[in-house]
Amino acid sequence: MPRVPRDPAPRARAWMAARGWTPFDFQREVWAAQAAGQSGLLHATTGAGKTYAVWLGLLERLAGATPPPRAPALTALWITPMRALAADSAAALAAPLPDLAPGWTLGLRTGDTASAERARQDRRLPTALVTTPESLSLLLSRPEAATALGGVRAVVVDEWHELLGTKRGVQVQLALARLRRWRPDLQVWGMSATLGNLDEARAVLCGGGPSVGVQGRVDKTLVIDTLIPEEPGRYSWAGHLGARMQAPVVEELARSDTALVFTNTRSQAELWYQMLLDARPDWAGQVALHHGSLDKSVREWVEQGLKGGQLKAVVATSSLDLGVDFLPVQRVLQIGSAKGVARLLQRAGRSGHAPGRPSRLTLVPTNTLELVEAAAVRAAALAGRVESRHSPEQPLDVLVQHLVTVALGGGFDAEALYDEVRGAWAYRHLSRAAFDWALAFCERGGDSLTAYPDYHRIARAEDGRWTVPDTPQGRATARRHRLGVGTIVSDAALQVQYLNGARIGTIEEGFIGRLRRGDCFVFAGRLLEFVRVQDMTAWVKKATKAKGAVPTWQGGQMPLSTELADAVLAQMAEAADGRFHSPELTAAGPMLRTQAERSALPRPGVLLIEHQRSREGHHLCLYPFAGRQVHLGLASLLAWRLSRAQANTFSLSVNDYGLELLGAEPVPLEPLLDGSAFAEDDLLDHVLASLNAGELAQRRFREIARIAGLVFGGYPGAPKSLKQLQASSSLFYDVFRQYDPGNLLLDQARREVLSHELDLARLRAVLGRLRGWRREAVALSAPSPLSLPLMVERLRERLTTEQLAARLERLLREAEAGR
DNA sequence: GACCTGCTGCGGCCTG
Numbered sequence: 001m002p003r004v005p006r007d008p009a010p011r012a013r014a015w016m017a018a019r020g021w022t023p024f025d026f027q028r029e030v031w032a033a034q035a036a037g038q039s040g041l042l043h044a045t046t047g048a049g050k051t052y053a054v055w056l057g058l059l060e061r062l063a064g065a066t067p068p069p070r071a072p073a074l075t076a077l078w079i080t081p082m083r084a085l086a087a088d089s090a091a092a093l094a095a096p097l098p099d100l101a102p103g104w105t106l107g108l109r110t111g112d113t114a115s116a117e118r119a120r121q122d123r124r125l126p127t128a129l130v131t132t133p134e135s136l137s138l139l140l141s142r143p144e145a146a147t148a149l150g151g152v153r154a155v156v157v158d159e160w161h162e163l164l165g166t167k168r169g170v171q172v173q174l175a176l177a178r179l180r181r182w183r184p185d186l187q188v189w190g191m192s193a194t195l196g197n198l199d200e201a202r203a204v205l206c207g208g209g210p211s212v213g214v215q216g217r218v219d220k221t222l223v224i225d226t227l228i229p230e231e232p233g234r235y236s237w238a239g240h241l242g243a244r245m246q247a248p249v250v251e252e253l254a255r256s257d258t259a260l261v262f263t264n265t266r267s268q269a270e271l272w273y274q275m276l277l278d279a280r281p282d283w284a285g286q287v288a289l290h291h292g293s294l295d296k297s298v299r300e301w302v303e304q305g306l307k308g309g310q311l312k313a314v315v316a317t318s319s320l321d322l323g324v325d326f327l328p329v330q331r332v333l334q335i336g337s338a339k340g341v342a343r344l345l346q347r348a349g350r351s352g353h354a355p356g357r358p359s360r361l362t363l364v365p366t367n368t369l370e371l372v373e374a375a376a377v378r379a380a381a382l383a384g385r386v387e388s389r390h391s392p393e394q395p396l397d398v399l400v401q402h403l404v405t406v407a408l409g410g411g412f413d414a415e416a417l418y419d420e421v422r423g424a425w426a427y428r429h430l431s432r433a434a435f436d437w438a439l440a441f442c443e444r445g446g447d448s449l450t451a452y453p454d455y456h457r458i459a460r461a462e463d464g465r466w467t468v469p470d471t472p473q474g475r476a477t478a479r480r481h482r483l484g485v486g487t488i489v490s491d492a493a494l495q496v497q498y499l500n501g502a503r504i505g506t507i508e509e510g511f512i513g514r515l516r517r518g519d520c521f522v523f524a525g526r527l528l529e530f531v532r533v534q535d536m537t538a539w540v541k542k543a544t545k546a547k548g549a550v551p552t553w554q555g556g557q558m559p560l561s562t563e564l565a566d567a568v569l570a571q572m573a574e575a576a577d578g579r580f581h582s583p584e585l586t587a588a589g590p591m592l593r594t595q596a597e598r599s600a601l602p603r604p605g606v607l608l609i610e611h612q613r614s615r616e617g618h619h620l621c622l623y624p625f626a627g628r629q630v631h632l633g634l635a636s637l638l639a640w641r642l643s644r645a646q647a648n649t650f651s652l653s654v655n656d657y658g659l660e661l662l663g664a665e666p667v668p669l670e671p672l673l674d675g676s677a678f679a680e681d682d683l684l685d686h687v688l689a690s691l692n693a694g695e696l697a698q699r700r701f702r703e704i705a706r707i708a709g710l711v712f713g714g715y716p717g718a719p720k721s722l723k724q725l726q727a728s729s730s731l732f733y734d735v736f737r738q739y740d741p742g743n744l745l746l747d748q749a750r751r752e753v754l755s756h757e758l759d760l761a762r763l764r765a766v767l768g769r770l771r772g773w774r775r776e777a778v779a780l781s782a783p784s785p786l787s788l789p790l791m792v793e794r795l796r797e798r799l800t801t802e803q804l805a806a807r808l809e810r811l812l813r814e815a816e817a818g819r
Numbered sequence: 820g821a822c823c824t825g826c827t828g829c830g831g832c833c834t835g
Contacts, residue, residue, distance in 0.1 A: 081828065111830050134829045168828075240824050265824045292827060318826045336824080366824095483831050490828090558825055628825095716831045783820085792822060 008032040012056035015099050024049060026216040031057035033212045034187065041160065041190040041202035044216025045349055045359075050191045051092055051158075053216065056100065058154045058187065063101030072103070073151040074125040077179075079133060079172060080158040083110045084303070084323050089158065090130040097128075104128060109135050125149075133163065133172045134486040137405055140175060141482060145409035150182040157205060159322060160190035161342075164201050165389035167398050167487035167707065173391070173424035174402045177207060181420045194345050196388035196563075204391045204425040221358035222348055224381060226365065226374040227252065227333075232587035235368045238789040240264075240336055241271060242366030249333060249364060250279045253313050258306070259331040261315045262347050264339070264558060266291040270523070272335060273315045286312040292319050293493075294505040294524055321346055332359075336366045337373055337656070340561035341380045342387045365584075368591040369657065369789065372575075375584035376567035387561045391426050396438055396748050397487075397707035399427065403442045404468065404481050404709060407458040411467035414439060437744050439466070441708075448739035457481070457709070480712050489703040495537040496523060504528075504540075512538045536721060559627035560656035562762065568657070569604050569625045576601040591785045599784040600776060607773045609672055610787055612780040617651075618667050619780075621787040623658035626766045633687060633758045634766065635659040640690030641677050642667060653793045660790040669777055678770045687758060696757055698733050701749040705729040708745055 007013065009031035016023055023031075026042070027049060033040050034057035044050050055078075062075055078093060080086045090108040097104045107126035109118070111134070121129075125148055131139070139149060155176060163169035180186045190205040192198065202213050227248050229235045236244065253259050253276070261276075263269045273289040280287075288302045288311050299319070305311040309328035314320065321343070332351045338344040348361035363374040392398075399421065406412045418435045421427045440446070443466075445455025457477045459469050468474045468481075493506040504524045512533060519530045520543040529543035560568075575585060575592045585592075595601055602608045602623045610621040624634065631654035639650040639661055651662040661667065671677035702725065705711040711728050714720040736743040754760040783791060 083829075132829060138830075162828085166828085234820085237820065239822065241822090263824090265826075268824060319828095321827075339825095479832055485831085486829050488827090488829055713830095715833080785820090788821070 008035040009057050009060040011100055012052075012060045012096075015056065015096050016052070024053070024216070026214055027053040027056075029214050030054060030189075031060065033214065034058055034061055034189070037061075037185065037187065038212050039186075039188040039206045039209065040212040040214060041192055041198065041205060042214045042216055043192050043194065043198050045193070045220050050216060051089065052096075053214075054156050054189045054191060055093055056096060058156070058189070059096060059100040059104075061187075062153055063104055072127050074127060074129060074149060075104075075151060075153050076128040077136070077152055077155045078128065078130040078158065079136060079155065080130065081132065081162050081168065082159075082323055083112050083132065085158065086110050086130045086132060087112070088323075088325075093128065093130065101127070106130070109139075111135065133168050133175070136175050137171060137402075137485050138482060140178060141405045141408040141478075141485070143408070143410055146182065149179065152179050152186065153183060154187040154189070155179060157188070157190045159193070160201060160205055161192040161195045161389060162322060164192075164195075164204060164391060167392055167395055169204075170392055170395055170398045170424070170426045171402070171487055173204065173207070173426055174398070174421065176205075177420050177423040178406070180207065180423060181416075193349070194342060194384075194386050196342075196386045197390070200388070200390070207423045207425055208428060222345075222381070223358055223360040224344070224348065224363065224378045225360075226363040226371070226378075226584050228371070228583055228587045229365070232368070232371070233590035235365075235371075235587075235591075237368055237591060237785045238792040240366045241268065242335055242364055243275065245335075245364050245366070246275045246279055249335075250276060252331070252333065252362065254280075256331040258309055258311060258326075258328045259313045259333060260306075260320060260326075260329055260347075260350055261313055261333045261335060262320070263315060263317060263335045264337070266293055266317055268335065269315045269317055276313065276315065283312055286310070288314045289524065290314050290316040290319055292317065293507060295503050298505070298524070318343075320350065326350065330360075332361045333364055334361060335364045337370055337560065338363070338377055339558045339564065339656075340387050341377060341385060341563055342561075344377055344381055345386065348381075367789070368588050368785065371584045371588040372571050372592070373564070373568050375582040375588075376571045377564055378582075378584075379571070380563055380567040385563045385567070387563055394427055394430055394434070395707075396434065396744050397704040399430075399435075399438050400441055400708040400745075401481075401485070401487075403438060403466075404457050404477070405485065407442070407466050407468050408478055408481065411461070411465040413465055434744060441743075441745075446736070446740050446743055448735050448743075455710070481709060483715065484706070484709055484713060487707050489706045494533065496528070497537050497539055499531060499539055499541050507538060559629040562627065565625045565627055565656065566604075569602065572601050573603040576603050595785045598782060599778045599780060599786070602786070605773055607770050607775045608786075609669070609775060609777045610780050610784055611667070611669065611777060612783070612787075616662060618663040618665065619787070619791075620661040620663065620667050620672075621658055621784075621790055622672075623786060624766055624770055625657055626762065628654050628656050629757070629759050630762050630766055631655070631659040633691065633760075633763045635661060636690040637683075637687055637763075638672075638677055640686060642671060645671060653790045655789055655793055658786065658790060660787065660793075673775050673777060675771045675775065678767045680764060680767055680771075683764060683767070684754075684760070687754075687760065687763070691758065696753045697746075697749045698730055700752045700757070701733045701746070702726065702729040704745050704749055704752075705732050 013023055030042055030053045042050055042054060078089060080089055086108060094106045097106060104127040106128045107121055109121060109129055109131045163172055176188060188206055192201055195201055198213060202211050229244060263272055269289060269291050276287050290299055290302045302314055306314055306326040329351045332347055334347060348359045352359045365371045365374050422430055442458045444450045449455040453473055458466050460466055468477050491508055493508055494512050496504045496507050521528055527543040528540040531539045531541055580586045580589055599610050600608055608623045612619040635652040635654050639652060646668060648663045648665045653660040710732050711725055736746050
């Protein structure tokens with residue numbers, strides 16, 4: 001441990017004192033580490049003074065007390081995951097410059113930066129630059145990158161927990177490795193919210209090099225409570241809207257000045273916005289809606305209203321999880337499950353956003369089981385059991401993109417770049433063969449695309465360096481590459497626009513594709529009638545009909561985290577032992593007792609298997625409490641294994657707590673009871689056979705093809721439609737499979753399906769757990785409270801895929817023929 | 820006892 005000076009940053013301390021601030025202990029701790037030249041990660045709750053902890057110490061170290069003869073070159077970089085955050089940070093970071101870093105200039109560079117400012121920066125970058133991962137990559141792709149960025153001595157990454165587990169984070173890792181190559185003494189500091197694996201997060205950020213972790217302990221009271229429904233004994237067993245909580249929520253909002261109301265989906269936000277206005281028409285103009293499909297101008301208006309304290313309540317999705325600090329927000333309400341402890345803490349932190357003010361979050365359960373979950377998530381949050389996030393391992397699509405970026409940014413020597421890339425945590429084990437494959441892929445497009453010059457993106461110059469050649473073809477490559485930088489791949493979206501011109505927002509092509517002229521839908525809090533699609537725009541008019549279908553967006557999966565699922569199971573065990581200590585569990589008491597009477601309460605160590613015969617067929621419900629993603633894999637696996645033993649056709653249904661198999665024929669229980677159905681033998685083969693893994697991999701490949709630069713998304717303002725993108729990526733998928741089966745991007749697609757979509761590691765762990773558990777079968781005479789939501793889920797949407805049905809039929813015929 | 824989940828994030832060409 002290097003010697004720490006007693007007063008590591010006297011000028012920073014003086015600057016704070018002039019404003020009446022006394023540095024917190026953790027701020028001095030960061031300054032001391034920075035003074036010693038160390039890198040590190042600062043973990044603290046929001047609103048605790050992280051920004052100045054990290055920034056002032058760096059300025060003290062990097063800037064002289066007297067103005068330098070002329071403005072120095074780019075010295076410090078500040079990376080944020082969001083443009084709005086970048087703009088906000090730039091203002092805060094500029095404040096101490098005149099005193100602590102005289103002569104320094106500060107600039108902002110994101111996609112929002114005006115072209116005049118961009119041009120000015122291109123001539124000369126400021127001393128400190130606030131930017132995003134994508135804009136940083138674009139800077140690295142400029143020919144003079146080494147001179148322009150080679151002098152960077154410090155990088156700060158804000159909200160690192162947000163980037164860590166994503167390909168965007170890998171993009172940052174690669175950029176840092178590059179900067180580190182130019183300046184081996186580069187100081188890197190990250191800031192993170194609560195995370196289960198802070199040490200790993202720090203190692204990933206600092207490339208495994210020496211670094212320190214600092215805990216920003218600030219007194220912050222966290223209050224989590226639950227809105228208990230009236231007559232909890234009659235609260236609904238299923239459903240996720242929570243319409244019966246309308247009145248209590250309105251009451252809570254009436255009592256507070258400004259509140260955020262979080263929902264899990266955009267359609268849920270739309271519906272709750274309506275419900276609030278239906279109950280209180282006088283709140284029109286004071287209640288607003290905020291989610292990712294709304295037009296930017298609408299969202300900005302809402303954000304301004306929140307900042308200014310003019311709004312009473314905003315109903316939002318995760319679109320307001322991060323970003324600008326909304327000081328006036330007093331209360332946060334969470335409708336439905338928070339799905340994870342980290343998300344809950346993040347959202348709670350949106351209220352009382354200043355040191356010393358308490359954060360308060362109120363859970364609003366939408367069904368009785370969510371009462372149990374509310375008790376569970378509070379217990380887990382207060383015990384600090386927070387989810388971990390892990391860096392992706394060796395995503396080759398990101399590497400391919402980076403190789404082209406670096407080739408454009410002055411070119412590279414293969415040997416040196418291989419070493420550099422392995423300095424990024426995600427590629428620390430990258431083999432030379434994989435690196436050379438990626439290199440060759442950029443050079444010739446792999447074995448199958450050699451005939452197409454569009455995919456000959458880089459070439460080896462006479463001096464051995466790899467560059468993008470300065471030819472018409474090369475210039476076209478450069479242009480397309482810069483347009484496609486980044487790892488965020490979203491589906492094609494259509495503009496929603498009134499016939500008279502006003503733009504309302506965007507909506508997925510898939511949803512609009514299901515509408516016919518005259519169909520109505522609710523969007524942006526308005527009832528709209530669909531007219532036609534033209535030029536990637538859905539034209540609409542005000543609807544006159546009373547009712548509309550609410551749009552559903554195809555979004556990501558949000559399975560319950562392992563931490564939370566375990567916490568729910570622990571609550572069930574409490575109830576089984578007759579301990580109803582929390583108001584939530586007490587309120588869920590009647591339902592839990594019904595469950596105990598009709599069936600049994602699940603508890604750790606016991607797998608509950610309910611079976612029932614109905615007009616629909618033979619039901620089998622299992623409750624592993626492993627999250628819906630794993631349940632989906634498990635349900636498919638069980639259906640496949642059971643129907644192999646004895647021909648049958650199953651409908652599947654899953655939720656976060658359990659799964660249902662509905663068989664056309666009676667289902668033998670023995671394989672479940674003796675545990676053989678949970679065997680790990682040939683797991684991979686069986687999973688791949690049971691799910692349509694090929695289809696999944698092909699879908700996954702769409703993202704990979706985009707990131708690796710195989711598929712071009714079109715020029716700004718004229719995006720290609722989803723169909724075109726799908727067509728071209730599936731073409732590549734097929735071509736590679738046929739003519740280039742060794743293509744490592746195919747391999748990556750398969751790996752991503754197994755790890756992201758099926759979560760094979762968790763599935764394997766769950767199978768192991770279930771084999772170790774005692775298995776208890778109960779015959780039901782009426783649906784149990786736990787099984788009912790599964791049946792409802794199945795009625796809503798049949799999970800049986802055509803493919804599965806067809807395959808099962810084929811299996812059946814084969815079994816028939818074999819006999 | 821029965822209805823309706825599935826998020827977020829960024830970037831930017833050429834031509835006259």
